[in-house]
Amino acid sequence: METFPHLFEPIRLGEVTVRNRIVSTAHMTFFVSNNLPTDRLREYYRARARGGTGLIVIEPVSVHPSNVASGHLLKAHDDSAIPWLKSLGDAIHEFGATAMIELTHGGANGMYTIEAVVGAPSAVPIENARYMPRELETSEIQSIVRGFAQAATFAKKASLDGVILHGGNGNLIQQFLSPFSNRREDIYGGSAENRLRFVSEVLCAVREAVGEEFPIGLRIPGDEFLSGGLTLDDTKWIAQRLQTGLDFLDINCGNYSSYVGWSLGVAPMSVPLGPTVYLASAIRESVRIPVITVGRINDPVQAEQIIADGHADMVGMTRALVCDPDLPEKARQGRIEEIRTCVACCAGCVGREERGQAMGCIQNPITGHEAEWTTIQPAQQPASVMVVGGGPGGMEAAWAASLRGHKVTLYEKADALGGQIPIAALAPNRDEFGDVVRNLTQQLKGTNVCVRLGVDVSSRDVLAESPEAVILATGSVPYVPAVPGIENPNVVTDWDILTSKVAASELCVVLDGDASERSCSVAEFLLAKGKQVVLATRAYHVGINLNKRDKPLTLLRLLDRGLISYAHTWIKEVRPGEVVLEDTLSGIETVFKDATLVLAIGGKANDHLYRELVALEGLHSRILRVGDCLAPRTAEHAIYEGFKAGISI
Numbered sequence: 347m348e349t350f351p352h353l354f355e356p357i358r359l360g361e362v363t364v365r366n367r368i369v370s371t372a373h374m375t376f377f378v379s380n381n382l383p384t385d386r387l388r389e390y391y392r393a394r395a396r397g398g399t400g401l402i403v404i405e406p407v408s409v410h411p412s413n414v415a416s417g418h419l420l421k422a423h424d425d426s427a428i429p430w431l432k433s434l435g436d437a438i439h440e441f442g443a444t445a446m447i448e449l450t451h452g453g454a455n456g457m458y459t460i461e462a463v464v465g466a467p468s469a470v471p472i473e474n475a476r477y478m479p480r481e482l483e484t485s486e487i488q489s490i491v492r493g494f495a496q497a498a499t500f501a502k503k504a505s506l507d508g509v510i511l512h513g514g515n516g517n518l519i520q521q522f523l524s525p526f527s528n529r530r531e532d533i534y535g536g537s538a539e540n541r542l543r544f545v546s547e548v549l550c551a552v553r554e555a556v557g558e559e560f561p562i563g564l565r566i567p568g569d570e571f572l573s574g575g576l577t578l579d580d581t582k583w584i585a586q587r588l589q590t591g592l593d594f595l596d597i598n599c600g601n602y603s604s605y606v607g608w609s610l611g612v613a614p615m616s617v618p619l620g621p622t623v624y625l626a627s628a629i630r631e632s633v634r635i636p637v638i639t640v641g642r643i644n645d646p647v648q649a650e651q652i653i654a655d656g657h658a659d660m661v662g663m664t665r666a667l668v669c670d671p672d673l674p675e676k677a678r679q680g681r682i683e684e685i686r687t688c689v690a691c692c693a694g695c696v697g698r699e700e701r702g703q704a705m706g707c708i709q710n711p712i713t714g715h716e717a718e719w720t721t722i723q724p725a726q727q728p729a730s731v732m733v734v735g736g737g738p739g740g741m742e743a744a745w746a747a748s749l750r751g752h753k754v755t756l757y758e759k760a761d762a763l764g765g766q767i768p769i770a771a772l773a774p775n776r777d778e779f780g781d782v783v784r785n786l787t788q789q790l791k792g793t794n795v796c797v798r799l800g801v802d803v804s805s806r807d808v809l810a811e812s813p814e815a816v817i818l819a820t821g822s823v824p825y826v827p828a829v830p831g832i833e834n835p836n837v838v839t840d841w842d843i844l845t846s847k848v849a850a851s852e853l854c855v856v857l858d859g860d861a862s863e864r865s866c867s868v869a870e871f872l873l874a875k876g877k878q879v880v881l882a883t884r885a886y887h888v889g890i891n892l893n894k895r896d897k898p899l900t901l902l903r904l905l906d907r908g909l910i911s912y913a914h915t916w917i918k919e920v921r922p923g924e925v926v927l928e929d930t931l932s933g934i935e936t937v938f939k940d941a942t943l944v945l946a947i948g949g950k951a952n953d954h955l956y957r958e959l960v961a962l963e964g965l966h967s968r969i970l971r972v973g974d975c976l977a978p979r980t981a982e983h984a985i986y987e988g989f990k991a992g993i994s995i
């Protein structure tokens with residue numbers, strides 16, 4: 347019997363049958379250049395189709411020239427789009443998955459360039475944009491409606507299986523639907539009926555263009571989580587009104603103008619699994635067409651339950667598939683423990699996208715490099731490889747080297763693998779980060795890697811073994827700044843605090859060195875212990891480098907617990923029992939009495955073994971360095987470099 351009978355039951359979306367209930371929803375990848383897909387994008391989709399995904403929705407495609415967008419957005423403004431749409435569809439169809447596209451117009455979310463003025467339903471400011479949009483004229487609205495219909499015909503001519511109208515993520519359709527962004531006084535605004543007009547016209551035009559047989563879906567938020575925005579009751583009504591022309595619904599949440607809603611849309615690890623399933627569930631109860639639910643649906647057990655319980659007909663597992671494209675096949679075959687679970691760190695996927703970089707996954711270096719790295723060729727001559735350091739970098743390097751058929755030994759001086767990850771996972775709301783180690787451990791199972799714990803490798807050990815290659819992944823130790831009085835006993839590190847190695851005073855001054863997860867999570871740890879916490883950063887606000895999904899919820903939690911934050915402030919001096927901070931703009935000093943200074947500044951490379959080895963005469967091993975011992979950064983860098991080093995031997 348099938349392990350997940352509901353998840354793997356085929357489903358009809360209009361006239362199209364999808365092989366199972368697993369969806370990779372549309373998401374920006376930045377594998378698009380000059381508004382055209384790259385081979386990288388095609389191979390990315392091909393890998394997800396090969397891994398068994400049911401429905402793959404190609405990333406948002408712009409439908410109209412007035413959608414002022416960057417070169418990273420696909421454009422289907424004329425029929426030159428048909429061949430590349432077909433090539434993407436072919437890559438997806440090759441492995442039996444269903445291929446659709448998401449038709450989009452960003453409206454006020456467009457890019458404000460020197461040449462272009464962005465149009466929206468109304469001239470209302472939104473968080474995502476610096477300037478005020480201008481109100482679209484009726485003739486422009488009608489032209490955009492025709493753009494949606496035209497792009498849908500391109501999809502059909504390209505042999506795709508359907509289209510989804512993008513009425514979520516604060517885009518133009520949502521801007522018209524929402525009383526928050528639509529303040530028009532003509533037939534497109536005012537009453538709920540009038541606000542529905544734009545999407546109704548789009549739907550009618552698309553239906554007329556593609557016919558009855560071609561599936562059309564609509565993505566809308568179940569709730570905008572925004573004062574003055576759409577509520578669940580509103581979206582239930584919208585869904586009921588539109589269902590006759592639609593084949594299915596895809597329910598997400600939020601709006602770029604609602605920080606919390608935006609967070610929940612791509613929920614970080616501090617949010618429980620499936621936080622918005624209830625929205626899809628409520629809407630499904632009021633319509634007769636299939637409903638897709640999305641948002642932190644991480645594993646097949648959870649996905650199966652959602653469908654079995656009737657909350658939704660399909661599940662968007664987008665980030666889970668970014669992390670492990672083979673998740674569906676592994677689940678279907680009952681190989682659940684082999685699934686590399688997403689930890690919702692939001693760093694490699696949406697985090698990189700926020701920085702305008704190509705998408706990846708902190709745990710899966712192959713994501714975005716499918717063409718080069720899906721198949722690793724065995725080495726002609728197996729070599730002996732010594733990997734020193736069992737943190738994420740060393741664990742990944744050992745696995746990757748074993749894929750090449752090398753004889754690999756992984757040494758770790760502690761009595762467990764994981765390096766700094768288990769320390770990071772001790773903070774509140776960060777425990778899921780520990781799954782990175784579980785996934786890496788699982789990956790090592792079934793390989794020939796010999797793991798030796800409790801061995802502090804010296805240069806003499808390396809010389810004695812004289813392997814053909816040595817990969818150093820010895821990590822880092824907390825960085826201690828050269829400040830007067832830093833040697834005082836009231837100075838401790840984030841490691842000391844999180845591992846409860848030291849007792850801190852009632853007042854703790856945390857130095858926010860990376861303005862990111864590391865410093866914020868140690869502050870949260872101390873607040874949860876009832877300490878009074880001052881978080882001081884050189885940046886213009888604490889946590890400034892947190893990704894946009896983590897930031898609102900993290901700041902909310904810290905402020906709720908009474909965090910005192912100091913911006914553009916840094917350490918001046920430490921005295922016995924006292925911490926002196928200095929405002930970096932004004933030079934004004936603040937003295938905290940009976941205080942502990944907690945250093946959460948980042949790492950100092952633990953590279954002494956490397957220095958000894960390169961100076962060692964008689965050692966002919968190839969020496970490679972990865973992760974923090976090369977330069978202290980993140981687990982993402984360590985895993986990526988570990989993989990590259992492993993396959994390079």
Ligand SMILES: Cc1cc2nc3c(=O)[nH]c(=O)nc-3n(C[C@H](O)[C@H](O)[C@H](O)COP(=O)(O)OP(=O)(O)OC[C@H]3O[C@@H](n4cnc5c(N)ncnc54)[C@H](O)[C@@H]3O)c2cc1C
Nearest residue numbers: 735737738739759765766770803821863973974980981984
């Ligand atoms: C509090 C905290 C929060 C963090 N939060 C995040 C986060 O949210 N996201 C993120 O991506 N990163 C985060 N990091 C950083 C991340 O954990 C590190 O960048 C990552 O672990 C580096 O991996 P690595 O394999 O290079 O080194 P490490 O994880 O430091 O592992 C090195 C290993 O080598 C072993 N070793 C050292 N010398 C020897 C030797 N001679 N012989 C044998 N073994 C040896 C050590 O015992 C250790 O286990 C955080 C770190 C901390 C401390």
